Amino acid sequence: MAQISLTFPDGNVRxxxxxxxxxxxxxxxxxxxxxxxxxxxxxxxxxxxxxxxxADATIAIxxxxxxxxxxxxxxxxxxxxxxxxxxELWPDVKVTIGxxxxxxxxxxxxxxxxxxxxxxxAIEAKMKDIxxxxxxxxxxxxxxxxxxxxxxxxxEEYKVExxxxxxDDGQPIRMYWHGDWxxxxxxxxxxxxxQVPNNSFKLMSVAGAYWRGxxxxxxLQRIYGVxxxxxxxxxxxxxxxxxxxxxxxxKLGREMDLFHMQEEAPGQIFWHPNGWKIYTTLQDYMRRxxxxxxxxxxxxxxxxxxxLWEASGHWDNYxxxxxxxxxxxxxxxxxxxxxxxxxxxxxxxxxFNQGLKSYRDLxxxxxxxxxxxxxxPSGALHGIMRVRGFTQDDAHIFCTDEQVEEETKKFVTxxxxxxxxxxxxxxxVKLSTRPEKRVGTEESWDKAEADLANGIxxxxxxxxxxxxxxxxxxxxxxxxxTDAIGRDWQCGTLQIDPNLPERLDANYIGQDxxxxxxxxxxxxxxxSFERFIGILIESHAGKLPFWLAPRQxxxxxxxxxxxxxxxxxxxALKAAGVxxxxxxxxxxxxxxxxxxxxxxxxxxxxxxxxxxxxxTVSVRRLGEKQTAVMSLDDIVAELKLAACPPDLK
RNA sequence: GCUGCUGUAGCUCAGAGGUAGAGCACUCCCUUGGUAAGGGAGAGGUCGAGAGUUCAAUUCUCUCCAGCAGCACCA
Numbered sequence: 001m002a003q004i005s006l007t008f009p010d011g012n013v014r015x016x017x018x019x020x021x022x023x024x025x026x027x028x029x030x031x032x033x034x035x036x037x038x039x040x041x042x043x044x045x046x047x048x049x050x051x052x053x054x055a056d057a058t059i060a061i062x063x064x065x066x067x068x069x070x071x072x073x074x075x076x077x078x079x080x081x082x083x084x085x086x087x088e089l090w091p092d093v094k095v096t097i098g099x100x101x102x103x104x105x106x107x108x109x110x111x112x113x114x115x116x117x118x119x120x121x122a123i124e125a126k127m128k129d130i131x132x133x134x135x136x137x138x139x140x141x142x143x144x145x146x147x148x149x150x151x152x153x154x155x156e157e158y159k160v161e162x163x164x165x166x167x168d169d170g171q172p173i174r175m176y177w178h179g180d181w182x183x184x185x186x187x188x189x190x191x192x193x194x195q196v197p198n199n200s201f202k203l204m205s206v207a208g209a210y211w212r213g214x215x216x217x218x219x220l221q222r223i224y225g226v227x228x229x230x231x232x233x234x235x236x237x238x239x240x241x242x243x244x245x246x247x248x249x250x251k252l253g254r255e256m257d258l259f260h261m262q263e264e265a266p267g268q269i270f271w272h273p274n275g276w277k278i279y280t281t282l283q284d285y286m287r288r289x290x291x292x293x294x295x296x297x298x299x300x301x302x303x304x305x306x307x308l309w310e311a312s313g314h315w316d317n318y319x320x321x322x323x324x325x326x327x328x329x330x331x332x333x334x335x336x337x338x339x340x341x342x343x344x345x346x347x348x349x350x351x352f353n354q355g356l357k358s359y360r361d362l363x364x365x366x367x368x369x370x371x372x373x374x375x376x377p378s379g380a381l382h383g384i385m386r387v388r389g390f391t392q393d394d395a396h397i398f399c400t401d402e403q404v405e406e407e408t409k410k411f412v413t414x415x416x417x418x419x420x421x422x423x424x425x426x427x428x429v430k431l432s433t434r435p436e437k438r439v440g441t442e443e444s445w446d447k448a449e450a451d452l453a454n455g456i457x458x459x460x461x462x463x464x465x466x467x468x469x470x471x472x473x474x475x476x477x478x479x480x481x482t483d484a485i486g487r488d489w490q491c492g493t494l495q496i497d498p499n500l501p502e503r504l505d506a507n508y509i510g511q512d513x514x515x516x517x518x519x520x521x522x523x524x525x526x527x528s529f530e531r532f533i534g535i536l537i538e539s540h541a542g543k544l545p546f547w548l549a550p551r552q553x554x555x556x557x558x559x560x561x562x563x564x565x566x567x568x569x570x571x572a573l574k575a576a577g578v579x580x581x582x583x584x585x586x587x588x589x590x591x592x593x594x595x596x597x598x599x600x601x602x603x604x605x606x607x608x609x610x611x612x613x614x615x616t617v618s619v620r621r622l623g624e625k626q627t628a629v630m631s632l633d634d635i636v637a638e639l640k641l642a643a644c645p646p647d648l649k
Numbered sequence: 650g651c652u653g654c655u656g657u658a659g660c661u662c663a664g665a666g667g668u669a670g671a672g673c674a675c676u677c678c679c680u681u682g683g684u685a686a687g688g689g690a691g692a693g694g695u696c697g698a699g700a701g702u703u704c705a706a707u708u709c710u711c712u713c714c715a716g717c718a719g720c721a722c723c724a
């Protein structure tokens with residue numbers, strides 16, 4: 001019989017019969033290992049214990065203490081167990097696909113009636129029965145024809161389609177049995193359903209999802225679940241979800257009195273004084289930064305005739321997502337159609353096109369806090385993060401081909417400084433390269449992609465590549481920052497666009513005296529103020545850095561005799577540039593401290609008879625229990641510095 | 650936009666085929682209290698909008714609007 005050599009993690013090499021399974025390998029090492037084994041890693045691939053190994057390979061036997069394979073198997077088996085439970089409860093339900101995702105899995109079903117929360121409870125109970133039955137998991141390799149015939153007979157048309165989509169490149173079509181129930185699956189799986197912990201998973205929600213992610217195809221019902229190795233990990237996950245919910249900017253926005261939204265203006269924000277203070281503080285900061293970095297600021301119209309949008313190409317491509325404004329002008333034969341601007345670039349080209357530009361004017365960095373409106377699909381709206389009216393920290397850099405790399409470097413450096421100022425020290429760059437459908441020559445794409453890559457490197461950063469994700473006219477950079485609880489947000493962007501200058505006929509006079517086409521770089525650091533403020537709120541759980549906090553200090557009185565002194569303290573703080581207010585209400589100090597703590601005011605000062613006598617204040621910082629007594633002069637000096645934006649320190 | 654769920658006082662929520670309730674917030678009074686809710690009184694609602702069924706609809710049905718979760722979308 002043919003032999004193969006298997007290399008173990010410790011470097012040992014042993015010979016086995018060709019076609020040996022990892023289960024047999026484990027058994028040959030120790031019965032105890034065979035009992036604990038859940039899967040193997042063969043040549044770096046996650047491998048079922050039942051799959052034969054046909055050639056020399058490296059092998060490692062996995063047990064439940066191997067975190068990554070264990071969780072993958074548990075979640076994958078839970079997906080199958082859930083599908084089986086659903087079909088046992090409702091035999092007419094059709095199964096589709098059920099992959100492992102972060103923290104759990106989902107499975108999509110085709111069923112006429114919606115699943116209710118009570119159904120989820122029933123499914124969960126049935127899943128526990130299946131686990132407790134410890135059904136053996138068995139796998140077989142089937143021919144394509146057999147699999148198709150099997151599913152056709154059962155009316156599982158989604159599975160028929162899935163079998164048809166498996167590429168015919170020799171990879172086996174596998175069937176897995178959990179007891180009597182069977183599913184098409186590439187595996188691997190655990191060896192019996194009882195290996196799945198029966199107390200460490202939870203079905204979370206049910207929602208619609210399109211078959212194959214295509215909005216033109218059937219709407220299925222997706223059930224989400226989370227699964228872990230032990231109840232403690234499940235509990236920790238659920239606690240984390242509660243923590244994330246507490247940070248929800250919609251909830252904090254109300255509690256901190258930052259903004260509200262209402263039916264009459266869906267997807268648009270009514271900023272309250274507190275929220276607007278954050279907004280303007282951030283905008284003032286960005287304006288200073290841009291001026292320092294060589295930008296000029298402009299402002300362009302909100303309502304623009306369709307002619308410009310036709311010229312820019314937006315009318316054809318995005319009309320459904322634009323707010324159209326019909327103007328019925330007096331004496332006009334026809335009504336004119338206009339659109340609220342969904343972006344600023346066409347208008348910026350209009351500014352550029354005024355007067356003749358020389359190569360000496362380039363690079364021209366044109367910035368606008370551009371207020372845009374887009375008719376986003378109703379289902380896309382989310383608090384202040386995804387809205388129909390927003391303001392970008394937008395700018396377009398008009399430059400020559402030769403200047404692209406240097407401008408890229410300059411921008412990355414600029415963005416890095418701003419993210420650092422705003423407290424985001426963890427972020428990454430993604431380079432999206434040429435898509436299948438594109439315009440321009442291969443040489444121009446080669447150069448554009450190289451310019452971006454070199455620009456990032458020159459700024460001292462590394463990047464990931466997103467193959468084929470660029471715009472049809474040029475490659476782009478995406479800047480993704482990580483917030484305080486580890487969530488990623490794409491905020492900044494830099495896109496090379498030779499297309500729009502062409503369409504809108506922008507040009508400059510070169511050194512040779514002839515007309516040339518500039519390149520346009522679209523770029524933003526924050527993305528939109530609305531969304532970025534949402535991210536700031538959630539990342540900080542409402543406890544914004546002092547300089548951005550809308551209410552920085554409240555001076556509370558303990559007795560009404562201290563009212564005058566409190567007002568003096570407020571005046572001193574205001575004179576030092578600190579946002580301060582007095583709370584002289586007829587309430588107890590406990591009450592005031594609680595209220596302002598919930599309002600996320602970073603510093604609460606309390607004053608009573610002692611403080612008046614000593615010209616001091618009692619200082620309580622947000623999140624701290626203990627208080628400290630400080631002289632008025634000291635606290636004013638300290639907070640004056642804290643209130644100073646990071647670029648002015 | 651699609652699937653499902655939701656819409657009752659400023660907020661969080663209860664309620665029932667006979668036109669409404671709690672807690673907090675708000676106003677006033679008492680209380681001057683030393684670091685996360687002192688006490689009392691009062692005011693506050695076209696029950697998301699429209700139509701239908703009914704003697705009677707906030708409650709049942711339909712349509713619309715908005716919100717939530719997910720999907721799709723995000724120039």
